[in-house]
Amino acid sequence: MSKTVLVVDDSTMMRKIVIRNIDEAGFKVKIVEAEDGAQALKVFMQGGIDIVISDWNMPNMNGLTLIKEIRKTDLGKTVPIFMVTTEGSADNVKEAVLAGATNYLVKPFTAEALKSKLSKVIT
Amino acid sequence: MNEKTLDVTIINPFINATLACLSQMAKIESKRERIFVKSSNKMHGSVSGIIGLTNGITGSVAVSFPQNLARLIVARLLGDAPEKLSDAVIGDGIGEVANMVAGGAKRAFAETEHRFNISTPTVIMGDQTSMFNPAPAVTIACEFSTSISKDETFLIEIAFRPNKE
Numbered sequence: 001m002s003k004t005v006l007v008v009d010d011s012t013m014m015r016k017i018v019i020r021n022i023d024e025a026g027f028k029v030k031i032v033e034a035e036d037g038a039q040a041l042k043v044f045m046q047g048g049i050d051i052v053i054s055d056w057n058m059p060n061m062n063g064l065t066l067i068k069e070i071r072k073t074d075l076g077k078t079v080p081i082f083m084v085t086t087e088g089s090a091d092n093v094k095e096a097v098l099a100g101a102t103n104y105l106v107k108p109f110t111a112e113a114l115k116s117k118l119s120k121v122i123t
Numbered sequence: 124m125n126e127k128t129l130d131v132t133i134i135n136p137f138i139n140a141t142l143a144c145l146s147q148m149a150k151i152e153s154k155r156e157r158i159f160v161k162s163s164n165k166m167h168g169s170v171s172g173i174i175g176l177t178n179g180i181t182g183s184v185a186v187s188f189p190q191n192l193a194r195l196i197v198a199r200l201l202g203d204a205p206e207k208l209s210d211a212v213i214g215d216g217i218g219e220v221a222n223m224v225a226g227g228a229k230r231a232f233a234e235t236e237h238r239f240n241i242s243t244p245t246v247i248m249g250d251q252t253s254m255f256n257p258a259p260a261v262t263i264a265c266e267f268s269t270s271i272s273k274d275e276t277f278l279i280e281i282a283f284r285p286n287k288e
Contacts, residue, residue, distance in 0.1 A: 011215065011218075011219055011222075012215060013197075013200070013201075013212070013215040013216050013218070013219045014219055016201055017148065017200055017201065017219075020201060020202045024202065086222060086223060086225075086226025086227070086229070086230075087226070088226070088230045089230055089233040091233075106230070107148075107222075107223050107226065108143055108144040108147040108148040108223045108227070109147060109148070110147045110148075
């Protein structure tokens, strides 16, 4: 059964770019989209999400808070969460990992980099 | 003396971020053609993404493309045919390019005195557009050629207030 990936970004363009990269990498997954952290949390709580890929800076609820909220739930204790963001300082990475991010990718990124990180959780 | 000094090396992280953005996200090789102090307010192209900079550097960064080149770049970003893209999609794409250029430079400056914050992108479209940066801001620009359109170039421009010495 294919896995379901929740792609969270307030930029429609960036969601499309991430989804294109997932598709071109050959992963056979179902994609669900959300345009901010608050919407993403609602979608996540409905169940069925296997992987979360989230931006950091978004209105309503940012990616860092989203990670913390997901990790508080029973559903979200082990789900892989990838932060894909322009916020790439060492402090940012540390903060995201401490909040519960599984992995971190800085924009701009190559298709190969995204594929490499996702291949560890999509089999 | 209260002379103002202009550190033109401030543009270098923006140049590197531009090259990385187009190479990594769109598989487009760009070449730096020239760096100059821009005296005109007129934008280089008809699609421009602008990001405000605050704190360590106060000003803005703009990426400006001719319409055709903007279309080709966004098509590469999305993996779509250029002719299928609407103006709105092209604008979104150039906004993302501006965001990644500013974000890349922000990372490069993170541990320096120039550390700055960035705004969300604004995109302006249309021929003969201008951008005014209040004095005493100066604008340093870099013109690039690309591997996908030999007859067109694009520009990044950094407008900022010089430090007082």
